[in-house]
Amino acid sequence: MSVIRPDETTARELAGMQPVGPSARPLDPRTGDGTLTEDNTKRAPLVLGERDFHSVTETVCGYIEKGPGRWWLPAFIGAAQVAGLMPIMIIYLIITGVGVWGLNNQIDWAWDITNFVFWIGIGHAGTLISAILCLLKQKWRTSINRAAEAMTIFAVICAGTFPGIHVGRVWMSWMLFPIPNSNAIWSNFSSPLLWDVFAVSTYATVSALFWYMGMIPDFATLRDRAALRLLGDKDRAPRLPIVGVKVDQVRAMVYGLLSGGWRFSARHWQNYEKAYLMLAGVSTPLVLSVHSIVSFDFATSILPGWHTTIFPPYFVAGAIFGGFAMVLLLLIPSRELCPGMKDFITRRHLENMAKIILLTGMMVGFAYFMEFFIAAYSANKYEIDVFVYNRLMPPFASEWFGTHRFAPYWWAYWAMIFCNVVTPQVFWFKKLRQNIGVIFTVAAFVTVGMWFERFVIIVTSLHRAFLPGEWHMFFPTAVDILTFVGSCGTFLTLYLLFMRFLPQFAMSEIKAVMPQADPHYYGHRGGGQAHGHGDGQDHGPDHGGGGGGGGGGHAAGVKHDPAGPGSPTTGGAA
């Protein structure tokens, strides 16, 4: 096997003096895990731990083959219980009627559409990472894109439920689509609500295709590993409890089916990369269009507070903002629970995402300000009132100003401002944006704040429109609240299933951005002359940095080759 050159840490691990794994490596106080370097002459490494290709495969597939850890089952059971609330509440809603929600004559959209916009916005970060960062050749995306895309799909599933169930007569939902029917009525193609149907269903489909296409090579890897284990040991392999089939047979079958017989051919890679790039190319305008169209639901109406031209860019920035916060909320705990991930999701990755949160948070803050400016500049009484007396004015300030009018939802507005505009400002400080605990806390605040943003836009604009006789407050019922809680449970359950059964990292993409993947890394050695060695022997790379590409040099402590690389096969029978 290839010669790995152990650094000091690996040597200590081999000698049993130090526990194995990335969390065992000492952290440099200045550069964290080594990626927070400010040295502009070299790029921060994308993959840590002196890893070779084989150890990447081992770690990523290990989470599927051995499970992510003991925490998984309790977490899954807990999340699934919460997720169970959602179907219960939906069934109750359908058999009873929309009256079980807190809607009233004035506020006919509230938590349902708030949740819809909240979840669909979450998804946008996934598409941004997978599509826009792909076009911009941001290599650091490779270790977070799979998880972010998964999150997108699950968020869109949660989002799509709400418009489906808020229509009242749920069994008529099929009329959202332009299907010929006995009334000879077509959908209203000039309605933003119909545009939304097309935008969200296209978004869900394209995201799912993108996700699946990225996973094809990784499915093939899982298939081949299962097949190799089946070739290796015959009887001791674990079997499924009741049916008695070997687990690896099921894996080889299911992952093999999903992989479509992918065999890593360069001719295939060429088409694959081209198709992937084009998919990224169309996903980029798509992700911008989806939340723009969601914002049209509001912006094309005449309601003060909704009727603004800034909505499309404001919604898109907010979606990316909230989505990145959710990515961080998911990835930070998972990299603590699965320490092997720390080699792929480095401190630098987290810092980069914190910077994006700061940027998009500033855009959102600008949009909040601009809404006020335009309201004042337009001198439209309704517009000014909706911002000052529906949103801004707390009771104590109205006393102070002597207006004796205050905004009943001032607390929601100020919660939004605090969470979305104030808290991300801590990321201006390097110490704070490099601190994982701070990043997690800010991400949690942002997620809450983005929910409040949609609540503020929808409910506070609706609750006091033109005629004071119509004014109403909105009070959520238990069904409102539990449906939303259930949708969070559904999201988490689906994500946990993803962590258990699907590759959480795009292995082929991570391998492709490792330095060893570059043919020039090995220097020009005269067309690879004088390499005719025997079975399985190969050279480590000339430069330092772990086992070379070819030989599958094992990382310290991971040894999982079922058949053994040196298994005797008759070579060169020709």
Place this chain on the structure above:
Amino acid sequence: MSSKRIYKTEAGATVHGVMAEFANPGDLYHAAEIVRDAGVRDWDVYSPFPIHGIEEAMGLKANRLPLIVGVVGLTMACVGFGFQYYVRAVEYPIVHQGKPPDSWQVLVPVTFELGVLFTAFTCILGMFIFNRLPMWHHPLLKKERFLRTSDDRFIIAVEASDPKFVPQETREMLLKAGATRVELVEE
């Protein structure tokens, strides 16, 4: 595809080709250049990830997938536009929200979404069709050592259907190109 000469192993199996393992992407790249320059036609390079620049080293030409994707995407966008226009302006003209039945501006969002949707379908379907996938069987997938390509192996396989294929000569060429090991692949 069909070659006149059919090679058989001693056990009587038809020979599909030979596969050669290389130590790392660098060696693979150089070997690909050598095989390309030898004028071999039916061959392929296998690596766990796309190697940058391997198309040039193999002498592969770009295909028409982008053109097809563009044509299908635009066509479906036009079909979507036409359908909406027909429904709104011809089949059941009705004034909604003060917008005239034949206004085209309101049709833009759905047209765009349909264009994107079908472009995406064509991308992934085109990828499968150009790659002749899904194909769940292949002689190479029966080779134990080949299955390690999905992990960290780098392989060049020359198929017996190639006019220049002669088992011993092909094997020597690959060894000379830097292969660490060459194996025969049976059908």
